[in-house]
Structure formats: structure tokens, C-alpha cells
Amino acid sequence: NAGVTQTPKFQVLKTGQSMTLQCAQDMNHEYMSWYRQDPGMGLRLIHYSVGAGITDQGEVPNGYNVSRSTTEDFPLRLLSAAPSQTSVYFCASTSDGSSYEQYFGPGTRLTVT
């Protein structure tokens, strides 16, 4: 079991560029989430999914899109990168829809210049 994997590990973008952060899990978990972690702040929920074909917005969804075509994959798209999106992004999954006992991926460190 690889658990939750994320690619790339590091990325530098210019303002206005778009990109997709990849997330995959091999635990057959229905529930997946994307968070961002900024210095001096707690993790903040961007988007989440309760199963294939179903996504919903979290606390800070603006500037990001998600889709969930399979149980395994949950990519996060930045439509037009802005310096305010410089952050570390974590993907997480859980089998328990009523709880936040989550498995986190290793993160993607994104810098937007």
C-alpha cells in the first residue's frame, strides 16, 4: 500500500499559469480532501469529495477546481495562479465519512512568482 501519493513534490509557477496537482490513494477510500498550509495558519480545507462524481467546496475554494472521476484520483487544478496561492498543498483521504481521521499525502510545495 502506497497510501496517499501526491505529485509533484515541488513546483514553481508564474502568475497566470495554470497547473494540476495530482493526488491518488490506493486504500479504496470514498472521502478525499485538499488542504493548504500557510505559515502561521492552520490547515484550511479547499475542496472535498464524498465519492466519485461528487465534489463540494471547503473554506477557501476560490481559484481552484476539482473533479473526481475515479475513487482513486482527486486532482486539484489552479486555473490562473496568483502569488496568494503560494503554499504547501496536502491531499487527504478517509474511509469514514463521519470523521476526520485522515491519511495525508506528503504534500506539494507551490511557489507562484
Added chain:
Amino acid sequence: EDQVTQSPEALRLQEGESSSLNCSYTVSGLRGLFWYRQDPGKGPEFLFTLYSAGEEKEKERLKATLTKKESFLHITAPKPEDSATYLCAVQAVGGGRRDDKIIFGKGTRLHILP
């Protein structure tokens, strides 16, 4: 407003020196409180879930407790490998899981000196 506050921000202890980390919360309704450990450059690792006041959970040198206003993570006789950032998160009740909010604290950076 729902919020989670962790204290102290940072803590340095000698190996074997026991202490406690605090997580205080203000939410309209608590569905669960979670503790995570995060090592530098890695994702958080789940430690404990607490659901109701008076509940306690233990794992090796760590014990988590919960009251109606706060949770403590007690570290007994810590070792250098316990050095990490410890995160507290609260699941605040909404209309259902899809309406619940998850609020993370900023974390406590713990450094255990050999």
C-alpha cells in the same frame, strides 16, 4: 465564531521531562477533536480522536484528554524522536458531515533535547 487555539506555539524540553500541550476550542457543537503529528516536510499523521468530555486515549508516551472547552496532549518522559509539530483539529457540527466544518489549530512545535 468557531476557533481553535493551541498553546504554547513552541516548547523545548529535555529528554525525560514530561509536559502537556493545550488545544482550546470554541465551536457551536463538537462532533470530534483530532490530534495529528507533523514532521518537517511531511504530511500530518493521525494520532487520536476524542468525542466527548472525559474521554482519554493513549499511545506509547502520548495521552490525549478532552473537556468541554479544551484538550490536552500529555507527553510522558519524551524522547528526541517525539520532536515534531502537533496539530489539533475540531470537527464542528453542521447539518450533516457535508455541512460540518473542520478547523485546525496552528500547532505546537515540540523539540526534545537529548
